[in-house]
Amino acid sequence: xxxxxxxxxxxxxxxxxxxxxxxxxxxxxxxxxxxxxxxxxxxxxxxxxxxxxxxxxxxxxxxxxxxxxxxxxxxxxxxxxxxxxxxxxxxxxxxxxxxxxxxxxxxxxxxxxxxxxxxxxxxxxxxxxxxxxxxxxxxxxxxxxxxxxxxxxxxxxxxxxxxxxxxxxxxxxxxxxxxxxxxxxxxxxxxxxxxxxxxxxxxxxxxxxxxxxxxxxxxxxxxxxxxxxxxxxxxxxxxxxxxxxxxxxxxxxxxxxxxxxxxxxxxxxxxxxxxxxxxxxxxxxxxxxxxxxxxxxxxxxxxxxxxxxxxxxxxxxxxxxxxxxx
Amino acid sequence: xxxxxxxxxxxxxxxxxxxxxxxxxxxxxxxxxxxxxxxxxxxxxxxxxxxxxxxxxxxxxxxxxxxxxxxxxxxxxxxxxxxxxxxxxxxxxxxxxxxxxxxxxxxxxxxxxxxxxxxxxxxxxxxxxxxxxxxxxxxxxxxxxxxxxxxxxxxxxxxxxxxxxxxxxxxxxxxxxxxxxxxxxxxxxxxxxxxxxxxxxxxxxxxxxxxxxxxxxxxxxxxxxxxxxxxxxxxxxxxxxxxxxxxxxxxxxxxxxxxxxxxxxxxxxxxxxxxxxxxxxxxxxxxxxxxxxxxxxxxxxxxxxxxxxxxxxxxxxxxxxxxxxxxxxxxxxxxxxxxxxxxxxxxxxxxxx
Ligand SMILES: Nc1ncnc2c1ncn2[C@@H]1O[C@H](COP(=O)(O)OP(=O)(O)O)[C@@H](O)[C@H]1O
Ligand code: SF4
Ligand SMILES: [Mg+2]
Numbered sequence: 001x002x003x004x005x006x007x008x009x010x011x012x013x014x015x016x017x018x019x020x021x022x023x024x025x026x027x028x029x030x031x032x033x034x035x036x037x038x039x040x041x042x043x044x045x046x047x048x049x050x051x052x053x054x055x056x057x058x059x060x061x062x063x064x065x066x067x068x069x070x071x072x073x074x075x076x077x078x079x080x081x082x083x084x085x086x087x088x089x090x091x092x093x094x095x096x097x098x099x100x101x102x103x104x105x106x107x108x109x110x111x112x113x114x115x116x117x118x119x120x121x122x123x124x125x126x127x128x129x130x131x132x133x134x135x136x137x138x139x140x141x142x143x144x145x146x147x148x149x150x151x152x153x154x155x156x157x158x159x160x161x162x163x164x165x166x167x168x169x170x171x172x173x174x175x176x177x178x179x180x181x182x183x184x185x186x187x188x189x190x191x192x193x194x195x196x197x198x199x200x201x202x203x204x205x206x207x208x209x210x211x212x213x214x215x216x217x218x219x220x221x222x223x224x225x226x227x228x229x230x231x232x233x234x235x236x237x238x239x240x241x242x243x244x245x246x247x248x249x250x251x252x253x254x255x256x257x258x259x260x261x262x263x264x265x266x267x268x269x270x271x272x273x274x275x276x277x278x279x280x281x282x283x284x285x286x287x288x289x290x291x292x293x294x295x296x297x298x299x300x301x302x303x304x305x306x307x308x309x310x311x312x313x314x315x316x317x318x319x320x321x322x323x324x325x326x
Numbered sequence: 327x328x329x330x331x332x333x334x335x336x337x338x339x340x341x342x343x344x345x346x347x348x349x350x351x352x353x354x355x356x357x358x359x360x361x362x363x364x365x366x367x368x369x370x371x372x373x374x375x376x377x378x379x380x381x382x383x384x385x386x387x388x389x390x391x392x393x394x395x396x397x398x399x400x401x402x403x404x405x406x407x408x409x410x411x412x413x414x415x416x417x418x419x420x421x422x423x424x425x426x427x428x429x430x431x432x433x434x435x436x437x438x439x440x441x442x443x444x445x446x447x448x449x450x451x452x453x454x455x456x457x458x459x460x461x462x463x464x465x466x467x468x469x470x471x472x473x474x475x476x477x478x479x480x481x482x483x484x485x486x487x488x489x490x491x492x493x494x495x496x497x498x499x500x501x502x503x504x505x506x507x508x509x510x511x512x513x514x515x516x517x518x519x520x521x522x523x524x525x526x527x528x529x530x531x532x533x534x535x536x537x538x539x540x541x542x543x544x545x546x547x548x549x550x551x552x553x554x555x556x557x558x559x560x561x562x563x564x565x566x567x568x569x570x571x572x573x574x575x576x577x578x579x580x581x582x583x584x585x586x587x588x589x590x591x592x593x594x595x596x597x598x599x600x601x602x603x604x605x606x607x608x609x610x611x612x613x614x615x616x617x618x619x620x621x622x623x624x625x626x627x628x629x630x631x632x633x634x635x636x637x638x639x640x641x642x643x644x645x646x647x648x649x650x651x652x653x654x655x656x657x658x659x660x661x662x663x664x665x666x667x668x669x670x671x672x673x674x675x676x677x678x679x
Contacts, residue, residue, distance in 0.1 A: 226433055227439075
């Protein structure tokens with residue numbers, strides 16, 4: 001168990017190292033930070049001074065080391081555009097993105113699993129067929145189009161829900177303002193959360209359905225029925241657990257992409273999150289913000305992967321024995 | 327038949343006793359699979375009985391409908407397969423017309439089923455203790471603790487050494503033979519009166535095979551359960567079964583006491599089947615090798631399904647389907663045994679080899 005965990009941790013550390021290298025090289029190969037920061041009128045002396053101050057006169061290796069040391073402390077320097085610390089900018093906007101991502105992840109996972117089970121068990125009835133057809137549309141429409149359609153229908157035509165923004169927020173901690181505790185905040189998150197989660201939902205649903213159908217054909221399910229277990233127990237205890245083993249991995253990866261895809265949804269709904277921050281950063285070649293965003297997304301993926309591996313391990317006894325010896 | 331004047335003097339033959347006390351009684355069972363092109367008749371007019379404490383062996387080549395018969399009895403046919411005609415009775419009670427909801431309590435409780443492959447019959451994600459306890463509690467009003475105690479008893483009964491230490495193990499931690507013992511423990515957990523064992527030893531090696539069969543025989547003798555033992559291994563049948571039923575192309579073509587069917591098969595197909603088995607056929611004079619293959623369900627010939635391969639086939643065999651007819655000790659679906667106007671046996675041609 002411990003060996004398995006350590007091995008996975010090392011893998012995670014390696015992935016982060018590679019991403020850090022990419023983020024680091026952004027500084028050197030996408031524009032000159034000194035030029036960016038000082039502008040056209042600065043003298044050579046000013047530039048040299050700044051270079052020393054930023055440590056850019058050191059060797060590449062030393063610079064990378066310094067980058068890593070500060071990255072671990074979540075220090076990515078000063079934003080070129082707003083001249084504020086990048087960590088501050090990101091922290092300020094992180095709650096908005098996390099809330100959106102979590103709400104849509106829960107929506108996607110819960111609905112995906114429930115609908116997947118339903119369409120597998122009730123294969124062939126009209127509702128499952130309808131859900132399957134609708135899910136095809138969900139998979140094939142691009143996210144921004146779904147967002148715009150939802151805004152048009154529920155905000156513009158029906159006027160039920162707000163079309164943009166995060167609604168009213170209240171302070172949860174010094175750095176976390178939540179929209180989940182106000183009515184306007186809750187109303188505001190519905191459309192973006194659906195937009196962001198819909199693609200994952202259909203994907204998870206189709207995956208759960210396919211896996212479940214596969215599992216329902218196995219001998220142990222037939223034997224479970226022959227032993228006299230009720231349909232309910234067979235479907236929801238036996239078949240579901242076996243279905244979840246391969247599904248957990250994919251769901252984990254999909255949750256990572258929810259955070260990444262948030263960029264589009266945040267743009268469509270003018271959601272004040274890190275995705276929107278990143279889009280602005282790209283427009284202004286704000287390298288520190290871009291680098292920090294890259295590292296953050298990578299961290300999310302790596303952490304989720306780690307959790308998925310451990311979950312997998314918890315669910316499947318066959319892995320436990322191989323990993324634990326004896 | 328008017329051979330005996332007084333029915334009280336007739337010996338109490340198995341077939342007469344079964345009419346009233348048979349654990350399983352199947353009559354004219356027909357299973358159909360409707361599909362786009364028409365309807366496949368997977369089982370056609372199957373009738374047999376199994377008495378308490380009796381082991382009925384069911385043999386026939388792969389695809390003959392052996393598993394289908396077991397699945398139909400326990401109502402685990404894969405849709406769209408369904409029972410289209412006939413009756414299945416369990417200790418006299420009709421069960422073929424029960425709804426799924428009403429059938430669930432019978433499975434495991436009154437009919438136990440053992441499948442071919444012990445490696446895939448157990449859910450890999452649940453410990454065998456969990457699987458035993460849930461099965462026991464599905465049938466018997468026991469709390470968790472008592473169910474676990476019962477699970478231990480069952481494991482002991484099927485010969486798992488030190489069951490206390492194995493209850494929390496997962497299926498992959500057992501050998502194939504041990505897993506099949508667990509499967510048997512699961513199938514027997516609620517002491518069913520009928521056990522359907524579908525090739526229970528095919529996936530196991532020979533020494534383990536013998537142990538599992540001995541175990542099955544023992545439990546069945548001790549509990550008086552009726553057993554339907556499906557296998558294509560005639561050796562297994564010879565050692566284990568009391569009577570044997572031979573299936574061909576979804577039909578039951580011969581049934582009788584095991585020694586008679588093996589030593590003096592009455593249906594030409596059974597003759598060929600026995601002759602093709604070295605250990606059994608060698609003792610008798612060399613018969614013929616059956617030419618050709620069993621027909622697909624979609625292309626079963628009219629009349630006797632065996633007629634294209636039968637050395638004795640006459641015109642009547644190609645037109646009229648024989649039902650089970652009495653032979654000296656059992657029954658065979660073959661016009662050779664028509665009491666009124668039997669088809670003539672043709673002398674066997676010597677094969678050159
Ligand atoms: N789901 C199904 N749909 C249509 N035909 C089937 C299905 N399952 C089995 N069959 C057919 O039914 C026949 C009997 O199969 P089976 O009972 O499994 O044979 P066996 O005697 O080897 O156990 C075979 O011809 C098989 O092709
Ligand atoms: S009925 Fe005719 S074809 Fe069929 S087995 Fe008997 S003799 Fe052969
Ligand atoms: Mg079979």
